[in-house]
Amino acid sequence: xxxxxxxxxxxxxxxxxVFGVAFCGIxxxxxxYEIVNTVPRGEMxxxxxxxxxxxxxxxxxxxxxxxxxxxxxDFSDLEASKYRxxxxxERISEMERRGV
Amino acid sequence: MNHRGELVxxxxxxxxxxxxxxxxxxxxxxxxxxSLQFLNSYPLGGVEFFSPGRIRxxxxxxxxxxxxxxxxxAGIYWAVPRITGYxxxxxxxxxxxxxxxxxLVLLTAGGILRGxxxxxxxxxxxxxVDPFITLGLILIALNFIPPILRASRDxxxxxxxxxxxxxxxxxxxxxxxxxxxPQYYVPGAAGAAIVGNFIHDLVGLLVTPLGWGLMxxxxxxxxxxxxxxxxxxxxxxWGLAFFYPMQGLHHYMWSPVPMYVQYSAVVAxxxxxxxxxxVLANFFLTLRGCGDFLRNNxxxxxxxxxxxxxxxxxxxxxxxxxxxxQKVIHFTDWVVGHAHLVMxxxxxxxxxxxxxxxxxRLTRREWYSNTLHGWAYWLNTIGLTVMFLxxxxxxxxxxxxxxxxxxxxxxxxxxxxxxxxxxxxxxxIIAGVVxxxxxxxxxxxxxxxxxxRTLRAQTTAG
Numbered sequence: 001x002x003x004x005x006x007x008x009x010x011x012x013x014x015x016x017x018v019f020g021v022a023f024c025g026i027x028x029x030x031x032x033y034e035i036v037n038t039v040p041r042g043e044m045x046x047x048x049x050x051x052x053x054x055x056x057x058x059x060x061x062x063x064x065x066x067x068x069x070x071x072x073x074d075f076s077d078l079e080a081s082k083y084r085x086x087x088x089x090e091r092i093s094e095m096e097r098r099g100v
Numbered sequence: 101m102n103h104r105g106e107l108v109x110x111x112x113x114x115x116x117x118x119x120x121x122x123x124x125x126x127x128x129x130x131x132x133x134x135s136l137q138f139l140n141s142y143p144l145g146g147v148e149f150f151s152p153g154r155i156r157x158x159x160x161x162x163x164x165x166x167x168x169x170x171x172x173x174a175g176i177y178w179a180v181p182r183i184t185g186y187x188x189x190x191x192x193x194x195x196x197x198x199x200x201x202x203x204l205v206l207l208t209a210g211g212i213l214r215g216x217x218x219x220x221x222x223x224x225x226x227x228x229v230d231p232f233i234t235l236g237l238i239l240i241a242l243n244f245i246p247p248i249l250r251a252s253r254d255x256x257x258x259x260x261x262x263x264x265x266x267x268x269x270x271x272x273x274x275x276x277x278x279x280x281x282p283q284y285y286v287p288g289a290a291g292a293a294i295v296g297n298f299i300h301d302l303v304g305l306l307v308t309p310l311g312w313g314l315m316x317x318x319x320x321x322x323x324x325x326x327x328x329x330x331x332x333x334x335x336x337x338w339g340l341a342f343f344y345p346m347q348g349l350h351h352y353m354w355s356p357v358p359m360y361v362q363y364s365a366v367v368a369x370x371x372x373x374x375x376x377x378x379v380l381a382n383f384f385l386t387l388r389g390c391g392d393f394l395r396n397n398x399x400x401x402x403x404x405x406x407x408x409x410x411x412x413x414x415x416x417x418x419x420x421x422x423x424x425x426q427k428v429i430h431f432t433d434w435v436v437g438h439a440h441l442v443m444x445x446x447x448x449x450x451x452x453x454x455x456x457x458x459x460x461r462l463t464r465r466e467w468y469s470n471t472l473h474g475w476a477y478w479l480n481t482i483g484l485t486v487m488f489l490x491x492x493x494x495x496x497x498x499x500x501x502x503x504x505x506x507x508x509x510x511x512x513x514x515x516x517x518x519x520x521x522x523x524x525x526x527x528x529i530i531a532g533v534v535x536x537x538x539x540x541x542x543x544x545x546x547x548x549x550x551x552x553r554t555l556r557a558q559t560t561a562g
Contacts, residue, residue, distance in 0.1 A: 031360060031364075034360065035358075035360075035361075038358065052346075052361070054273070054277055054345075055345045055346050058270070058273060058345055059341075059342055059345065062266075062338075062341045062342065063342075066338060066341075069256075069257075073256070074256040074257065075256075075334075076256075077256070078256075078330050078331040078334065079326075079329070079330045079331065080255070080256065081255065081256055081257065081258040081259070081330055082258070082320065082326035082327050082330040083326055084255060084258070085182075085183050085258050085260075085317070085320065085321075085326075086320060086321065086324070086325075086326055088182065088183065088185060089182060089321050092107065092182055092185075
């Protein structure tokens with residue numbers, strides 16, 4: 001019974017996220033379309049195109065970096081890294097103490 | 101781990117710290133000198149080489165490129181090898197970068213004083229210096245990214261490494277965009293909008309990620325406890341990556357920039373405030389149960405004071421980018437107060453905390469005096485708070501006077517008391533920094549402890 005409830009919650013949340021992302025994506029694409037449309041209308045209307053394009057390129061780069069990170073499993077054990085750096089620091093300090 | 105060679109290049113860290121501190125003193129001196137112009141007491145009036153406009157640019161550039169870049173490089177030369185377990189690509193390249201950076205900062209200072217400044221705020225570096233700075237930034241990325249890539253093959257990356265990688269890549273793009281695009285390809289008003297983005301992105305995509313990356317390393321290491329939530333810290337990084345780049349356009353509210361672009365800048369800025377709140381919540385929850393460190397440990401005290409200032413700055417940012425508030429504060433001293441709060445109150449405080457932590461370990465000597473530490477901390481904290489409040493109030497007075505269409509000279513007359521307080525508080529900050537540097541120097545005169553690199557700055561706060 002509890003398992004079924006969890007499935008439903010996952011389904012509802014997932015649907016909500018998919019629709020939310022889809023809606024935001026469509027409005028975002030529409031805004032980009034609007035900006036692109038301003039370019040032929042003269043310099044003042046195409047004012048911010050270079051910045052928007054730069055932003056999109058950089059954001060796209062980071063989106064793919066995010067995707068790469070996700071696919072290689074960086075988000076599977078999110079908390080492990082924070083313990084690892086403390087262990088590493090301890091080891092390095094110990095080696096320095098011993099003059100290695 | 102690879103410990104066949106030296107892991108951390110201590111001399112490089114020390115050299116960057118010393119160079120940074122020298123530029124900090126020069127930059128603060130220039131700022132103090134410039135503030136006298138507002139009190140009609142500028143001592144070098146009539147000397148073109150030291151005209152107030154040029155001294156102002158010397159102030160901002162010495163702090164940004166001389167102090168902050170040197171200090172942050174010192175921090176990541178310490179942190180990156182210790183997080184990854186691998187040394188940076190090359191010690192020789194590190195020294196080349198060090199000397200090139202100092203030469204470029206000196207050339208920038210000389211160029212500005214000779215009148216060759218580029219007409220780009222915070223990008224006043226003369227045109228003949230710009231290509232070399234771009235090359236220098238590429239070399240810095242080349243030196244730091246290899247150990248990060250090697251570590252990323254071993255295990256998922258710690259959040260600091262994400263921040264460092266982001267900053268090293270972003271800064272090259274930001275510098276090229278701000279210094280070359282308006283100069284050669286997009287002149288005039290359209291170029292001004294790009295300059296707005298450049299100013300803000302230089303803070304948000306270079307200094308901020310390096311600063312936070314260092315905090316995510318130093319705070320857990322000093323507290324000897326992990327950050328409260330690594331997941332939340334990653335949210336902070338990705339939030340910065342996606343929301344920050346579009347913020348800079350909020351420098352041009354009410355300008356001919358299309359309104360939907362202005363709105364996007366407002367939304368991005370407010371979104372960043374939410375992200376910043378998650379980051380700060382993470383750090384304060386890390387401190388839960390060990391609040392004594394704020395009293396007993398100077399590095400932690402500098403770090404957390406800087407964080408409080410950071411939250412205030414970002415909250416202020418989220419409010420001041422709205423069209424309603426912009427109507428009042430644009431072009432006023434409010435903005436100057438805001439800039440001082442973030443560049444000095446946040447990043448300089450963090451760097452001073454890092455120096456307090458590292459100096460004994462680099463020099464193998466105890467700090468000379470805890471009392472001097474206490475004086476330096478309080479003079480800086482009180483001085484900066486007073487300066488911020490004076491400039492913020494001056495900004496509101498100026499803004500409302502202009503809005504009421506009063507004569508411009510009225511706003512100048514009403515501002516003088518605030519400018520006087522600004523100069524006084526600037527004097528306090530300089531005094532604090534001089535005591536800090538004096539403590540560094542006097543520590544060098546003490547005998548070595550023999551405790552080597554493990555000596556920590558577990559100072560008792562006074």
